[in-house]
């Protein structure tokens with residue numbers, strides 16, 4: 001891939017589009033292992049410490065007919081799209097596959113993957129991430145889980161993962177988080193310097209490329225390209241909230257209608273990188289702390305709705321005027337959260353929201369009418 | 383033997399002209415064009431009053447349908463398209479109207495049009511279009527507050543009704559009346575899916591159902607589908623229905639029965655609500671433009 005001449009944001013888009021070529025080239029260049037993972041609770045720190053490149057399994061938004069035998073079609077389209085990528089052999093270069101538990105839909109995709117999609121080194125690992133991180137017993141439990149995971153990784157690579165390695169893993173991940181937050185800050189401006197589409201490409205790129213390289217690109221963007229940007233008229237300031245969504249085509253459409261997506265609560269957005277791992281002598285405990293304190297997925301946000309506090313803060317800080325609620329069809333965790341969340345936003349924040357149900361492919365034309373009509377309720381003077 | 387191919391789905395196209403209005407005296411002449419998947423309307427307002435309109439079937443090409451509708455509306459008068467001050471396009475084909483100055487979604491336009499024709503007390507609008515259904519809530523000015531849209535299946539839409547008309551060989555405009563010429567309301571058919579309608583209807587006829595009973599069953603199944611959509615947005619009074627199906631009493635009466643509400647009947651034609659709304663938005667935009675120009 002010849003990327004050097006392109007602007008950073010375009011390079012991110014390019015990597016996302018050609019993620020498999022990128023990963024294959026990376027393997028060839030470094031001789032390192034690539035580990036695939038589902039959802040964003042996988043402690044990538046440990047994988048980076050072990051010299052691997054973690055890549056998140058995402059779908060491709062194409063109609064497919066390969067998962068029908070493995071997953072019921074009443075499971076969310078995202079988990080089926082993910083599995084389809086494996087069954088179609090698109091991730092054939094993976095050396096191992098893993099997941100830290102989030103929801104049953106994606107676990108089904110993971111289990112089918114382990115059964116039917118061979119990895120190069122036949123390594124698979126399931127971390128039992130607690131379903132209720134709010135419980136005081138979650139932390140000690142997760143520490144033990146992560147220690148066991150580290151041990152399995154050590155056995156796999158045939159050498160110990162030292163504290164020095166872990167420091168590096170934590171440092172790389174934290175730098176990535178810090179830099180991406182710095183870029184998110186730019187969206188607070190009256191004339192945001194980055195669009196929502198660019199931010200989503202940036203986060204998706206982070207999930208499918210070498211983190212150190214991603215960090216370098218982020219630094220380059222901040223140093224060389226940012227000063228040349230002038231920002232755009234925000235129009236209506238939107239936030240996207242919801243289940244997994246990496247549909248940049250949809251986002252670009254919404255941003256072409258006199259609106260800018262200035263904030264998000266998505267696992268391909270702020271939820272992925274918002275908080276850092278704290279400093280601690282016990283590195284594994286520090287990593288566990290990070291995932292316990294992470295902005296939760298609704299699957300893990302019970303009974304207190306901590307994610308809502310995060311969303312409310314974003315609404316204030318980014319001056320959000322309307323929210324797009326994106327729900328993967330049949331996604332139970334979000335389905336459970338969305339109605340009261342919409343109510344809370346309306347009543348407490350005076351932010352109206354539009355509910356949209358996503359499938360593997362998104363009917364952009366029909367969604368355009370909905371988004372436009374929603375924007376008209378805020379924009380049309382009568 | 384060549385069987386005569388009857389077009390049972392064919393609904394009556396509409397034309398209207400208010401002869402009392404002299405368009406030459408009007409300060410504002412605006413046009414709203416609503417290109418739906420099944421029908422296209424062109425509505426001309428002079429100083430905010432309905433002057434003339436045409437409602438025709440949408441062809442395969444949006445710009446062409448828009449032109450034809452405008453032509454039909456203007457054919458009734460000596461008003462020419464170049465005399466029109468501002469044009470707003472709406473409906474699913476809105477982006478393909480070459481002569482529109484601006485586009486507004488059909489959701490905003492139907493609410494605005496319903497508010498104009500039905501009065502400021504209208505709060506809930508059900509738009510039963512050619513290929514989708516929308517439940518809309520609006521305020522006293524006809525501004526949309528909330529809406530829900532079902533565009534995933536053809537049940538409860540104009541296209542669905544056309545399929546049934548053809549299938550049962552009953553002119554579409556008779557379906558409503560005939561669906562009440564029965565002894566007692568049959569249980570609703572299990573699937574309102576137009577793809578399965580054929581096999582299901584044949585099955586019912588074999589079981590001894592009459593044609594009218596089958597029609598009744600379809601009408602009530604369609605009504606039931608949109609009622610669930612409406613209940614999700616909430617039905618505040620006054621309630622009205624726009625779009626072609628608003629003229630099918632077989633469906634509308636059953637909706638009202640199930641919801642236990644009355645509806646405001648839009649005059650002169652519920653099918654032009656989108657076009658009227660678009661024309662009203664055109665009038666606003668024209669005024670704004672003139673103000674800006676001083």
Ligand code: SF4
Nearest residue numbers: 076103105106243331
């Ligand atoms: S949380 Fe929702 S979108 Fe994500 S995998 Fe589970 S069901 Fe699918």
